[in-house]
Amino acid sequence: MEEEAAHLASFPALSPYGIIEIGCDGSVRFVNPAAMTTLAQLGLDPDARQFLPGTPEELVLLRSLCEQTPQTQELHLGKATFLRVVAAPPGDDSLRVYALDITDRKKMEEALWKSEEAIRALNADLEERVHRRTAELEAANKELEAFSYSVSHDLRSPLRSIDGFSQAFLEDFGSAVPEEGREDLERVRRATQRMGRLIEDMLLLSRVTRREMHVQETDMSALATDVAEELARDDPQRDVQLSIEPGMAATGDPQLLRIVLVNLLGNAWKFTSKHEQAHVSVGTVRDPEHGPAFFVRDDGAGFDAKYKEKLFVAFQRLHAQEEFPGTGIGLATIQRAVRRHGGDVWAEGEVDRGATFYFTIPDLHVSYSARGEQP
Numbered sequence: 001m002e003e004e005a006a007h008l009a010s011f012p013a014l015s016p017y018g019i020i021e022i023g024c025d026g027s028v029r030f031v032n033p034a035a036m037t038t039l040a041q042l043g044l045d046p047d048a049r050q051f052l053p054g055t056p057e058e059l060v061l062l063r064s065l066c067e068q069t070p071q072t073q074e075l076h077l078g079k080a081t082f083l084r085v086v087a088a089p090p091g092d093d094s095l096r097v098y099a100l101d102i103t104d105r106k107k108m109e110e111a112l113w114k115s116e117e118a119i120r121a122l123n124a125d126l127e128e129r130v131h132r133r134t135a136e137l138e139a140a141n142k143e144l145e146a147f148s149y150s151v152s153h154d155l156r157s158p159l160r161s162i163d164g165f166s167q168a169f170l171e172d173f174g175s176a177v178p179e180e181g182r183e184d185l186e187r188v189r190r191a192t193q194r195m196g197r198l199i200e201d202m203l204l205l206s207r208v209t210r211r212e213m214h215v216q217e218t219d220m221s222a223l224a225t226d227v228a229e230e231l232a233r234d235d236p237q238r239d240v241q242l243s244i245e246p247g248m249a250a251t252g253d254p255q256l257l258r259i260v261l262v263n264l265l266g267n268a269w270k271f272t273s274k275h276e277q278a279h280v281s282v283g284t285v286r287d288p289e290h291g292p293a294f295f296v297r298d299d300g301a302g303f304d305a306k307y308k309e310k311l312f313v314a315f316q317r318l319h320a321q322e323e324f325p326g327t328g329i330g331l332a333t334i335q336r337a338v339r340r341h342g343g344d345v346w347a348e349g350e351v352d353r354g355a356t357f358y359f360t361i362p363d364l365h366v367s368y369s370a371r372g373e374q375p
Contacts, residue, residue, distance in 0.1 A: 018099035035099060145206050155199055163192040194327075201329040204259070205314070208337050213253040220248035220257065220294065224282045227261045231269050239276060240269065245283035248294065251363030256337040263330040264296040264357050270326070271355070272300035290344060290360050299354040303347075311347055334359070 012019045018035030022028055031039075166189045174182055224244050232240065250257065265280065272278030279299045287293045303311070310316040314332040338345045338359045349355035 018097075018101075020097045020099070022097065038099065038101060145209055153203065156196065159192045159196050159199070163189050163196070166192070194325075198327045198329070201327045201333070205329055205333045205336065208256060208259060208333055208340070211253075211256070213256065213340060215251060215253055218250050218252055218254045218257055220250050220261075221246050221282075223254070223258055224248075224261050224265065227258065227265050228280075228282075231265060235269065238269070238273070238278070240272065240278045240280055243279075243281040243283070245281075248282075248284055250294075250361040252341045252361050256340060257361070260334050260337050260359060261296075263334050264359075267330060267357075268296055268298035268300065270300075271302075272298050275300065285358070287358065287360075290346075290358070293358045293360045295356050295358045297354065297356040302349040302351050302353050302355050304351055305349060308347055308349070312345065 012030070012032050015032055016034055018038045019030070019032040020028065020035050021030040166185050170177075170182060170185055177185070221244055228242050228244065232238070232242075261282075265282070268280045269278075272280065281295075281297045283295055283297075285293055285295055312331045312335040315328040317326065317328040334357075335345050338361070341361050343360040343362060345357065345359040347355060347357045
């Protein structure tokens, strides 16, 4: 028993944490070596009363509190020393004080706080820079759009004059002009007409960007049907098998959504023009990456998948003008209209095996009951 008692008694003496025991009369009963070392380094007497109330009445009250819950506090001693002090009764009429040097932890906390302050200051500076650059970019874009609109608008009148005077010249003096001259004038007319279409498409692209949005519930199935019927009326000799999924709807700007479908279905019509019978379908799909999406699919000329990143860049074309006429702005217009809704657009295709264009509108709704599916 004596050996066991001596063994247990050695624990406080060998503890790396400071331990001081004080009686309720204020007398110091025990100070372990770790406490002696810490207090000596601080130039303090080995007296726990400097950590606790000094009068016997206050000590008795503190001991009563400690019997319910050990009392803990942090002390700042000296220039840069912090102690975490816990007072607890050992079971008799005394109090035992345990002191842990937390100076290193406090230094780390201070360094962390300073780092966080520096990060907050850096973030504030970055936010200010981003805000300033964003404002500058928006101003530059508005100026560029205004310039583009003005130039495009001002160019239309002289182009119409060139085309009109060329036509009048051919009608009035065509018989007196050699065949080669008439062909040259026809080339002038075709070039001015193509430039006119390009300007119209540029103006449309500008309007898509600048136009104020009027968001409402839009019947995408009805919209696609209306666009397809217009294409069929304009090109009655075409044999196009069209499939449009019923019950499609989205919350968006009907005019912008119509522009999207006009361009996508117009492309499907154009790039299937080499087929005697073409197949075009409009529907919805759950894309694993993008979620619910609309699609327009055709079995036409398709495209080389390695060039798909160029599809939505203005003036980029993957087919020769002689093969499939166009300005190269339609897909850029689609992308801009879709992104104004907060959506995205992408494509899949294979040469001579058709193409599928997908686009998302965040508020896309599908009549799942019409498709026999669950949402």
